[in-house]
Amino acid sequence: MNGYLKIGTKVVLASFDGKSTQPMDVDPHENFWLLVGASGAVVANVPTSGIGADRVLVKFERAVSALGFACHNAFSNSLWFFRTDFTNDARSSYN
Numbered sequence: 001m002n003g004y005l006k007i008g009t010k011v012v013l014a015s016f017d018g019k020s021t022q023p024m025d026v027d028p029h030e031n032f033w034l035l036v037g038a039s040g041a042v043v044a045n046v047p048t049s050g051i052g053a054d055r056v057l058v059k060f061e062r063a064v065s066a067l068g069f070a071c072h073n074a075f076s077n078s079l080w081f082f083r084t085d086f087t088n089d090a091r092s093s094y095n
Contacts, residue, residue, distance in 0.1 A: 010039060015036065029070075032081075040058040057073060057079070058080075
């Protein structure tokens with residue numbers, strides 16, 4: 001996925017930091033690999049340069065707090081990830 005992702009675009013998390021499987025020593029509160037395969041919608045983008053570049057804020061369909069993740073964002077049930085960690089959600093339609 002190149003460039004910005006349009007707000008509202010449906011996506012599926014395919015990896016975390018470019019890796020699809022978790023390391024052996026990952027902290028349970030940082031095991032974002034539990035969300036691989038989860039779908040959601042883009043609610044915000046970060047510019048392609050600077051701190052946090054190329055990240056998108058995704059509001060997930062499943063309750064991420066139930067997995068032990070703290071969500072301190074303006075949108076409930078949402079987390080920031082690199083946009084390259086997502087694929088398009090085939091269930092959605094794009095115009």
